[in-house]
Structures are given as C-alpha cells and as structure tokens.
Amino acid sequence: MLSLDRVSKSYKIGTFGGKDLLAVRDVSFDVMTGEVVSLIGESGSGKTTVGKMILKLIDISRGTITLDGEDISRVHGSGVKSYYRHVQGVFQDPFSSYNPIFKADRVFSLIRTEYYSGMPSSEWTGKLEAALRGVSLDPGQVLNKYPHQLSGGQLQRLLVARALLLDLKILVADEIISMLDASTRIDVLNLLADLKSRGMGILFITHDLSLGNYISEKTVILRRGAVVEMGATDKVFGHPSHPYTRLLVSSVPQLHKKWAQIEEELGAPVAGISGCPFHDMYPLAGRMPERPADEPTLVQLEDDHFVGCFELESEKVRQVA
C-alpha cells in the first residue's frame, strides 16, 4: 500500500532560484492494492509532480510517502533498485518513451539485465510472453520491431507489459491514454482495470474526468497543488461539493446531455465566484480564516468524501457546534 502524508513540493524559480513555487501542498491520500485512484487536475495543478515524487524522480520537500510502511525518501543505493521492482510508471507520450534507434523490445532486455540476469533464456521467454499476453498483445507481432512500426496503443501496452515483468505493487499511469485514439484508448483503460483485479494499485493521473470516473474507485481532485475534494468516485461525481469540482463536472462534454442541462441539474451557480487565495472559486470573499500549520484542511462531508473549502469547513464546524 502506498501512502502519501502531507506531501509538499516546492520548486526554485526565478533568477538564481530566488523564489519558491509551491507546486504541491499538503497532499495526503492512499493507494491500496487492487484499487485505482484517479488524480484529476488541470494543467499546472501539480498532478504530474505528485507522480514524479512517488517514482522518486524528484525529491519531496515536505511530508512523507511510504510504501508498505517504509519511507521512500530513505531508500538509497541498492534499495532504489528493489523499490523500482515494486513501483513503476508509464507516461503520456509513448513515442518519446522509446529510443527510436533501438528496437522497441529493448525495454525488456534492459529489465532482464538489471533484474533477471541469472534467468535462463527459455524461462525468460516464457515470462515475457506471459506479460505480453497479459496486455493482450501478440508476441510475434510486436517483438523485434522498431517503435515507428508499432501504433501508439501497442507501444503504451508494451510499457505496461514491461512493468508487469517486475513484481509490481504500484503503477503510476500519467496521462497514458490522452495521446491515443478514441478507438484504442478504451482498450488500454480496460487493461488497467484488469491489472487492478489482479491486485495492483494504480494511480491514474488524468485531466479527463470521464476516464477517471469510468475506471477508478477513488478520486482526488487537485487545484493549484492542493486537494480540493476527494473520496469515493461515485460520491465525488454524484455530489460534487467544492465549487471547483462543480465547475469541472459541469464543463465535461457529455454524449447524451447538453451543457445547459448538466448545469441545471447541478443547481448552484458554478462560475463567477472568487476570493479564495487557494481556489479561485471560494464562495465568500474576505472571510478567509487563518490556517494553522498542522490542521487538516479537508473536512469530511460524508463517509469517504472530503472537501477542502473554507466555507464548507466553517459550515461543518457550525453544524457540529
């Protein structure tokens, strides 16, 4: 199980790194085994930064990420290799994930030299073919080919197969289908759901709400680096409570409902509210409460549904009092 506890990341920006940009602030959520968590946010919301921190591609500024109780920032040296045995990532552009000079199946031989150098060839071939079949690819069709000879969907599935060769617990899937065609993206999505049922935990990073809604058990909505709403997917999409979530849900183009109709169903106005320094959609301007350093910003609305909005927070506090 992967667990993020109040994770923040700040980047140095400006000349000589004089300024700090807080890209991710106080993000906490868990990814359990056999669960898909979708991390939804617009460009610049910090969703990819969260993924990179989990993959140890960048350092964590504050907070801790633990995998099965072990703090990943303490993993060094040879430990990193065994960490990657359990945690792998697949990224957006399948074409730039491969070296175009080498054949696409080089990604597999790299895994072999790193992790299975003692394995006999016959056993390796069997393992590789099983992994390829696991992502519904025909080994004869995809092995020994250059990246340009394969389609985007095939390349993306090869990368997932590569991750499957290892003893994987967590897969970070960062926008893996946004570059694919409508006719093939659903297959890759179903593949993720299939991996989930085999007990893998998947962090599905996307900006597309309908994809997140289709596949995930849990949804985390990020805005400017902070979680604005999270919880069980049907609750977050069924009763979006944060003004920003409402705006997102009402903007998703749907197939059988026009925008005006969705807005009507959601009720409350969704645009033109401003004032919250963290979220543009803060309902009441000028009433920002002080934010103590170690108080949780998310309040529980109902079972498995949390919202980070000061207005809703004070309402909840009032109800309790």
Place this chain on the structure above:
Amino acid sequence: MSLQVSDLRVYYRTLAGDVKALDGATFAVADKEIMGLAGESGCGKSTLGNSLIRLDGRMKYVAGSVTLDGNELPIWDSKEMVQYRFWDVSEIPQYAMSAMNPTRKIGKMISELVQSRGKRYSEIKPELQHRIDLVGLQRDVLDRYPIELSGGMKQRMVMVISTLMDPALLIADEITSALDVSTQRAVAETLVSFRDHGFVRSMIVITHDVSILYQIADSILIMYAGKLAEKASTSVIIEKPLHPYTRMLVSSLPEVGVRYADKKLSGIPGSPPSLLNPPTGCRFRARCPLAFSKCREEPPFVEVERDHWVACWKATGTDA
C-alpha cells in the same frame, strides 16, 4: 447553399508513392451550419480541412471541386487562393498556442496583418475591441505579447483574429484538444456565439472528441481511412448511427456516469489500413463485425434518409 464539395481527392506525395489521405469526399455545408468532422488520427480529417484553405508542398490536388456560394475555389492554385483566404475562408489552426508572432505585440501584429490585406487598422479597431469584449478578454491584450496570455486566452485571441473579416467558412482544426475542460467549454461555446452573431456563416469543426461535437455541432461527418463514412444531424449520429464504424466509435466513449464496474466498454479491434495502398472495397471491412461478401465492392456514399448519408452496404439495404 454555402459550401459544396464534390469528389475531392487530395494525396500526399511520398517517396513510396501517393498516400491517399482524402479519397473522394462529397458533402455540403449549409448556411449557419456548424459541421463537426470526426475520426481517428490519420483518417484524413485535417487533410480535408487544410485542402479547403491551403495545400502545403506535400499535398497534391488530384480531382474534385469546391464551391463556396456558387464560386469555385481554385484550391489547386495557392496564389489564386490568396484572394479568398482570410476574407471568405478562414482557419483557426491546430496549434493556436503558437499561431501568433512572439516578437510582436498582438495589436501590432493584427495591424500588420490587415494592412497587408489593404485595410487600415483604425478602420477595424472598434469592431476588434467589440469582439475582444465578447470573448471575455481585456482590451489591453492588444498591447501585450502572446507570451503574456494563457493558453485559453491565446486560443480565443486567435479565434477573434481569424474571424475578423466575417468569413463565409471557418475551419477550426482541433482547437479544444490541448485545453483544460473548463477552458474547453468556454472556447467551444465561443464558436457557437460567433455563428450566432454572424461573424462566421458556416463552420467545420475538426476534432477527435465526439462529445464536444455533440455539444456544439448541428451535423457530424465521420471519416474513416480517407473516405467519408457517415453524415447526419448530431442527434442521429449519436442516437441512431447506421455505419458500423460510427456505432463502435460512439459506443467506445466513456462518459461521466458510466463505470467500468457496471458497464464494460470495448474499443474497435485492429487498426486503420495503410493509405499508401488502401484495400479495395469497403476500407473498414477488416475491422467490421458485419462484413460480408458484398463489402469487397466499394460502398457508395448515399443519402438513405433526408440529410442522412452513409457509405455501407448493410445500411443501404443491399443485403444478400
């Protein structure tokens, strides 16, 4: 009738031979119509859009005609087309983010643009400002450089510039794909308001996202492998499509409300054929679950009901 395209064929010249990216397109776009053009990547939708405004060096005009309000557009002759571009036919390009000159302030760039077309900047400035208000931008964007604007703002600015001369036909190529959902909606609704205000007479909106088209388009044209597959009003394409490709495409789209646990969607197996040597007969045959012997012949693109065109033997009732 605003735009009439008949049997248009445009190929790409490559060393290996001609890539038949657009192989016989016949359709019409009426006045005040927003026509959506959808299909997988490489199906020829951008080729169709580009060929109505500018053929680049690799593209070769082969046959067919394009008539706008009764005048035939000389699309094979890039120099002759100059008099139509921007005035009668305009385009919002696929990468509007980088469509503006980064070294000029936006106002200066527009002034140079209209001067090159023989108009004075002061003449069009009031209208320009009015339209900037309309798309929800500040008037001072004209004194800013493109880099100072966000993606959605740039996109809207390019939309204003493209439609400044009230073109009869506007081609919008994948203009919402790179945007966030909330901006995407604002841009899509701006397109509709441009039509409603009469800034643009007819529009072709090219996208791979059918759900956006459902929101804004009056009719949808589906392309497959360089051929037209189906054209009908938006509700017909979404609710009761006839072509198997359209059906599979529409049913493979995940929507808010559809969950994997309740309803497992499926994609279209296989991949589109190479257009270098396209297969004879129906090009969707290899992936089609309904294919039968007749599909070895090429199905014609015929009107089966009023305003509902389809190229499929099954749909036209030529079974057996």
